[in-house]
Amino acid sequence: MINLVTNNLLRFLGLLLVQTLVLNNLGISFYINPYIFPFFVMALPFQTPLWLTIVIGFFAGLTLDAFNNTMGMHAAACAFIAFMRPVTLRLLTPRSSYENADQPRIHTFGLTWFIAFTGMLTLLHHLVYFYLEIFSFDNFFMTLSKVLLSAVVSTLLILLAVMIFSPGRKRT
């Protein structure tokens, strides 16, 4: 239990620092703003009650908002993907069942499942976030292309981060 809390806390801090100090300063293009922070919400233990996931998502988002001067936008987007997480899990059928699993892992569910899971939630997060950021539907397609391009880059970055940091793969 304590191990679980520490793990998630470390993941939260790590993602927050990488997001605010590295990714936010990339400035590659107006159309590519990767956000890997939402992975913290996606990777919360599956057993967490839904209401708690939403509350955690909200406050995690609010922390990122404080750094980005985007008051409320990340909070809204992160609470939204917390709410959508069970729906996404039900939509996707993994290689093995969700029983005995605590969180999304590549070696438990397979690479395809993992990309689909993080990709869908990242897309949902970016949809909410970027439309809230611009706060209008003028330039609808400009924002949409921003959502799609950023979601692709974010998903790849999440995949990369997980591959680097995933703890000891099972040896066969």
Place this chain on the structure above:
Amino acid sequence: MRNLILFLIRYNAFFVFLLLEGVALFFVIRNHNYHRAGFLNSAGLVTGNIYNTYFSFGEYLNLNTVNEQLMEENAWLRERQNYMLIPDSLNTEVLKDSLKIFYEFIPVKVINYTTDKVSNYITLNKGKNHGIDKDMGVITGNGVVGIVSRVSNNFSTVMSVLHKNTRVSIKIKKFNYPGTLQWSGGSPALAELTGIPQHLPIAEGDTVVTSGFSAIFPENIPVGVIQKFQSPPGSSFYEVTIKLLADFETLQYAYVINNTLQDEQRELEKTE
């Protein structure tokens, strides 16, 4: 009643979701209307100090560029010093009162900035304790950068020119004709002008400077250069795109401008 409570318990997560989304949207809408950063922002104690520490690591990387910019600025200032001018005995100049300072310049370091968002902010390493206050203008040696939106004791956040809600009162130097500068996403080097009527014979390369009307910036601070313009049908105004002179990609040092008479002007204009 009992059914209602059961209903609430049954779908507790959904109601938590609705409540928190409501709170978040309230924050978003409030800040959207008030054109300023929220109460949680990058000028806070924790956020500001993290950015400050991080800035001290990266400070050395841009030193070359910064040096060049400072050299240019020095040269510009030297040109304007009196001993460099050839005295003109025919020029009857009105003497200025050196005791009355209209504009104070506070040198600051930029400890965090973005350029790729829709609403870009800049964080400065000085705040209320150093005389910085809300609504002061921020410039670099090259041009206008933004307007201070929020201050804490030791930090402040600036609404960059690259923010969808920032408006700067400008004029086209050649004609002295006023207009408004705004930015609506896209390249951090380009911005738009509004309110420039089509009867004005503007040309590519015309200089755009601040108008000095708004009491935030002094008159004639450089803003940008007209890059292209077109006349949309059915409108009496040009669509003007300008190239911004301040380099938003390598911001490191800037000046906050304190107009000591700003309050007086505001007060007077308010009672009209």
